[in-house]
Amino acid sequence: MPLPKGPYMGTFNPMKNSEKAPNDYKLAISKLKVTLKQRGMTYRELGQAIGLSESGVKKIFLADDGSFLRLSQIAKFLGLSLTELVSDQRTTNVGFSDKQQNEFLNSPILFKLFWLLVYERSDLSFAKKELSLSTTEAFKLVRKLDLLGLVKLLPGERIIVPSIKAVSWKGSGKFVEKLYREWTSQMMSQIAKPESEEGELFIFRYVQMSSKTYAEFISAQRALEAEFLRRSIREMQLMPSDLKHVRWLVASDNKSFVTGKALDQQ
Structure with missing residues (x-):
């Protein structure tokens, strides 16, 4: 869920991350x-x-x-x-600037801290522990995020982050391409197996469809994803006690697993 550009709408205090923005x-x-x-x-x-x-x-x-x-x-x-x-259900098109992507390429831990603070809504003490950062190291990175316009650091160790909302990724770049490759490969290596464990879902399938049915299939997948994205945004805003991490990857095309070509190309 990429970061919206614009005003800093959501807030949290690293010492107290349970307050409503x-x-x-x-x-x-x-x-x-x-x-x-x-x-x-x-x-x-x-x-x-x-x-x-x-x-x-x-x-x-x-x-x-x-x-x-x-x-x-x-x-x-x-x-x-x-x-x-x-709930603000409008979807915002977002992306990272070239400068932001270059900084993330040069400092992967900078992006990890950004992700934990902004997307996973973690407090700074948790992020420091997960990334093995000292207080000095953490605030140097937060200051860098502030200079990049991705968060805003205020006196008293308060950090302002963008509000939780539905976003759609637009644009590309070396960092984005690297992130897509690494995170999708990491996820697939962990869950792509014949028997799914509790809390996992992995479906691997090949079929043949008419053009009309395939178009309807893609449309239905988009609608399903949009519905659960809306629901997850609402729940993240309300912060119920049973929130869970959920990551999903939806992918489909009209090519053969073996040849990598469409039927009309064979």
Whole structure:
């Protein structure tokens, strides 16, 4: 899931990585405001319904951050779920610049730290342990990521990272090509076996299809992937206690395993 370029939307403190990102709060408030407007409901009426004063409701809606428990209460009254409030399902096209790719090629551990912080939402202490980094080494790398515009390092050892959202990789480059080769090969070497272990799925198949059926097959695979990507983004935003690492690789073409050619080329 590549990194979105643009404003630093999500935040976490390396010492406390369980707080909701302020952008999620603002997103929820924005959707609640739209819902209230659509239903012609005032802050006073909402307050009366949930046991708050009009000024108390205004304070919630004007804040930059606040309690998601209170937002959940408001959402429940309006017939919404917290998931609906914090989910931004627009897919963003993203990619790394040439400079960013060159830095990752020169320093593989820089990319690993970036991945742990941004994609796996790990705190810095965990990343340091996994990568065997000293505190000094870790912050030199974080500073490098900051200079590359990939994260933002603030006083007090706080790091701002992009918000969790659905993204689509666009573009190429030596680092991207290297990453695709290495990580897909690594994954296949670990799970490509006749008997899958618990928590694994590996399907290896050859068939022949008409052009129409093959096009429908590809379309169905894209739709299935998009649906579970949306669901995973929602869950990562809400951070339930049973989140698991999941990696998947979807690949298909219309060629022979033996000749590497399509039927009309043989």
